[in-house]
Amino acid sequence: MILYPAIDLKDGNCVRLLRGEMDAATVFGTDPAAQAAQFEAAGCEWIHLVDLNGAFAGEPVNGAAVEAILSRVTVPCQLGGGIRDMGTISAWMDKGLSRVILGTVAVENPDLVREAAREFPGKVAVGLDARNGRVATRGWAEETDVMVTDLAKSFEDAGVAAIIYTDIDRDGAMGGPNIEATEALARAVEIPVIASGGVSSMADLTRLKDTGVISGAISGRALYEGAIDLSAALDLLRA
Template sequence: MIVFPAIDLKNGQVVRLAEGDMDRATVYGDDPAAQAALFAEAGADHLHVVDLDGSFAGSAQNRGAVEAVVAAFPGRVQLGGGIRTSADVEGWFAAGIARIVIGTAALKHPQFVKDMARDYPEAIVVAVDARHGMVATDGWAEVSDVPIADMARRFEDAGVASLLFTDIGRDGMLKGVNIDATVGLARQVDIPVIASGGVKGLTDIDTLAQFAKDGIEGVITGRALYDGRLDLAAALRVATRA
């Protein structure tokens, strides 16, 4: 199972939000590239980056910071936030991004995602962000009437690499991963699932890793790392061993 340390960007700084609320941001640093290098030193070979400002604006707002992270991190960088056109996707791949995460556009323009998955096989990740089981969009500010499993099924056989499932109510709250919902989704679709939202410690990593056979590909963790509740090197060992 892959452990993705997270770097969320707001105004060029490394932050974590509580439940996706931009007004509840905790700043953890002003040098995203240095943070990426620290994660690499701890053994990470995958990184999850989000342009939070871009999620709300609908276009890249932290491009310089993202490019600095790519330059500093020797592994594979996965990026989400405000990526809604083919030009966005092409531009980020040209800049060295390994995988693109698409959320809002996946719900509103599913054919666009299918086209991108066809053009860039196994490099497009669909974000399935949920409040109370329903898909949320536009930086999690809007909640649809579409159940998460229904949205996920739209992309089976489309060639997407993974589904990124986030329980928004747990994101940045250190409440623990919603194991039941995450594994439940993985069992309902034939696309690998990445868990996100609520990781509070090593137990979450260990538990998720036990469900790798059910389709859990990885887990994203942010605040637990920044607050010192989770040691990245230990998490990587547990994820690999399980």
């Protein structure tokens, strides 16, 4: 199981939100590229990036910060937030991004997900952010009637590299991930599933790994606050 340390970008800074609320942001650093370099030095295999402003704006906003990260580290990076057309996807690929995460468009324009996955094999993930099993879009501001499992299954034949499942009510709350729902999703689809939201302890990582079906976990606040030691966590997951 791969641990993806998270860098959430708001106004050029590293922040973490509480349950997706933009006005509940805690700033953990003002130099995202330096933070990415720290994660790489600790031995991470991937870095997870989110353009929070972009998720609301519908277009990249923290592009300069992302580009600085890409120029600073050699490990692959995945990015979500405000990526809603092929032009933006192509531009990020040209700049060295390893994987785009498509969230809102997975609901609003699923054909774009399929087109992107064909054009960039292995480099497109779908971000499914949910409250009570229903997908939320546009920076989690709009809730839909679309069920997470139904949407995930609709992309089974699309060549999607991964599904990132976030339980919004767990995100940033340091209360543990929704392991039951994440495991159920991972068992329902063939696409690798990455857990996100509330991953806050070594015990959480152990429980996720022990399911045997969850391929990765994303953690942010727990790493910044020291609840998870990144090097120790990577050793645990590689054992």
